[in-house]
Amino acid sequence: MSENLKRTFLDEVSSLKSLADAANLRVKYLGKKGIITAKIKSLSSLSPEERRVAGREINELKQFIEEECERKESLLKSAELKGRLLAEAIDITLPGKAVSFGHEHPLSRTLREVVDIFTRMGFDVQEGPEVELDCYNFEALNIPKDHPARDMQDTFYISEDIVLRTHTSPVQVRVMEKKKPPLRFIAPGKVYRCDADVTHSPMFHQVEGLMVDKDITFSHLKGVLIAFIHQMFGPDIPVRFRPSYFPFTEPSAEIDMGCILCKSAGCRVCKGTGWLEILGAGMVNPKVLENVGYDSEEYTGFAFGMGIERITLLKYSIDDIRLLFENDIRFLRQF
């Protein structure tokens, strides 16, 4: 009899489709008025001997049914969850909600890289006014009025004695006037020259540097600038120093690095020479040191300067400087 019951139960269990059916089945067999409960109740009418045998049998059956119910319920539960999750599926190929970060201007990026390299080398950062006195921009730097060297820097004038600074060198003078050596700093900032074409902008950015102490030499100038170029453009870039002229340095040098576009093979950008001019530099002219009250016998120093626009144009292969100041977002968002 119990075998029949077991078979019937198993048939019913296997045909279960939902958790609700499973609950019903459980009630049908194990509920207060369930088949098994009824059987257990009916045991009391049996003799003690029969009760012992039938009791064990019925208890085993009960335990079997309970286990089967549980097993089935758990199966149904996971099947049902699976179904629900499947129904909840989204199209994961749709785009995410756009969160766009802004883009740093390429000039800021270059400027930041340059400043970082020098501050890592222990250079401080100094600033000064963009509208500057003629005497700081020129005279203190050994560029008197009516000197042909003024032609090197086409100047915007505000008045006879006030100009838009043509380089950040006046910052050097202002700092030296206030502090005694040793000095080691760079001066980044905007500068202005009366010139506009594909490679010149009337406003551009420079980073200039100065180091003054006892026994600073041309060798040190070379050491620091080669280290900078190798940090900025790569450790294998060739670098050369050639004589040049700046009124505020003596000796003066222009520094070329191997063309990064053609790997020194010669191209349109480097005019076939394989070299790109990247920095101007020199040993601070003793007259400049004397102008700020330093003893040029005791102290020597080097100064250097570079154009951030030029580096940026080279670095990103930008062929027109004006793009840098149009602020077209199609341009800005490339960086």
Add this chain to the structure above:
Amino acid sequence: MRVSFDWLKDFVKVAATPEAVAEKLTMLGLEIEALERIDGDVVLEVNVTPNRPDCLSIMGIARELSAAYGIPLAFPDLNVVSESKELDFNVEILEADLCRRYAGRIVHNLKVGPSPDWMKKRLEKCGIRSINNVVDITNYVLLEFGHPLHAFDLSTIRGHLIRVGTPKVTTGQSNMKFTTLDGSEREVSGETLLIWDAERPIAIAGVMGGSDTEVTEKTVDIFIESAYFEPTSIRRTSKTLGLKTEASYRFERGTDLKALKKALDRAAMLMHEVAGGTLYGKIDIYPKRFYPKQINVRYERIGRLLGVKLSEQEVLDCLQGLGLEIFECNSEGFKVKVPPYRGDIAMEADIIEEVARLYGYDRIPAELPKARLGVDSRKEIVSAREIRHDIRESLLKCGFDEAINLSFMGAYELDLLSIPAEDARRKLVQVRNPLREEDAYMRTTLVPALIRNLIHNLAHGNRELRLFEMAKAFIDIDHNSLPEEKERIAALYYREKTKTLYKDDTPDFFVVKGIGDAMFEGIGISGHSYVRSDEPFLHPGRSANIMIGGSKAGFIGELSPAVIEALDIKAQKPSVIVMEMDLGAIISLSKRDAIYKQLPKYPFVERDTAIIVDARLQAAEIIGHLKDHASGIVEDVSIFDIYQGGNIGVGKKSIAFNVRYRSPEKTLTDQEVEDTHKVLVDYILEKTGGQVRI
């Protein structure tokens, strides 16, 4: 300067290829910018720095090569055979400060005509057009020796006299008119150095001759001038007249006081050879003689400046061939007499540069300096830099692209923004020589540039803009002192409604305001508030001044429709949000020193209430009242809904707010919260005259 390689070889017999010579010159400081092959010759384009006028000549460049290669310089033979007739001709220098030497020669009976081919070709290769043999010879010698000469038609010089002086000194005139040989009549000031005959001016000294005394095809007799004019005087004249010639270019950089005689002789010889003239004796007035500068040079100093120890011999070898006279040599150093063509050498450092140049910059070893550790910058400067960096970063993270604009603007841009006359933004710093009228002033606000950027981007179909810029504004104080330079930060936001997948209806004003608040939070500014702005270019109902610590730090708002219309901005949606702030003020108010507050131990309880109030009542007022009311357990208040219309009466609005209660000492009971909230709501209703929305 264009230099023929063949011509160079007349003076220095280099065996090296033109390419090798070009490389050598570049590494000597005479950068070769281009190399051009013409007619089996090579023309070098030399970039001569302003300190080296001696290298504005074939001879000067040959001298450099001679020094570098150790090959002797071949000088042209200058044995001038002239008729030793007494010259019936006088030269008077009236101002020796402006003209230290004036020499000349007379050539009779020459035939003006075309130059021989060899001369024409050399001139043309060097970029000078052939005119006639007489003019060509002066140009030829100019290129060869770097010394400008001028030839006058002798027959036009009146009174057998040449005078050198300014109008002021010569005739007492303060200014006058003069016609130069290019045919233009020029206004000449009383300070301009002129060449005169007995009656009238005949040339602007060192710049250009006059049309009346020009050599023509009819000329038979000439007077050749070779003089030294003071550089600054020539430069001033050339600048004032806006007249730059091969002659003025060289005179203003400084010419060779001694070699001018050689140049004159060379020209005279060529006049004889090429134009068949008969040479007469010369005249040479030399009131201020040349005395060479003497410079002490110490070996020890060379080592200290260059960082490389050179032997005495190495040093002297470098200087050999430059024409410097070295004397009084001993183990400490030596003295140098500087030749007249090297006006750039004036002190020991200049000689050290010559040594380094000839030794080769590339042979000087590179070495990193040893330096003492230390920090120079003041703490404020460093932290200002950090704050600036953080502000930039927060705007970048919020999706704003960084703009960099030129510092210029036009005054009309302030008119477009209706900036009133008394506004500080009208205190303009004017550029005297702008490249364009639109760039005639230094900007006093960053807004116009961002608007230009907007217009540019819209014109190129870019319909969603988030731009910011950090830069200086320039406010004039008075015209005689430096202006005030104020750091500003500005942003512009424009976004057209586009079909998007995910909706976000936040009004633009509040998008930007939220970003501004985030920025403030990032740098520790919390006490700021917003009040209605009266900026004339903003929508009066949709703009605010940003107040920090009781003063205006900037503004945020929608550009007024009037501005949009005036600028002819073709946008689908006229709402453009701009923001500008005083960055310096923000930096000074930033407080970033955080102090840890203990995390709360007890749970919070929230209550929401909606009240109906007058529609004009501003949110800030309600929040203010909520915060004022000190119950001791209000942790936070926020507005979460504003509603108008429907069953809310006309002129009214519903404001729903949320209050979060928490006690630092215990878990609050419902009753406590209920009681407190009721008191709070009653207080708000009393203050606002509102009623609870049911």
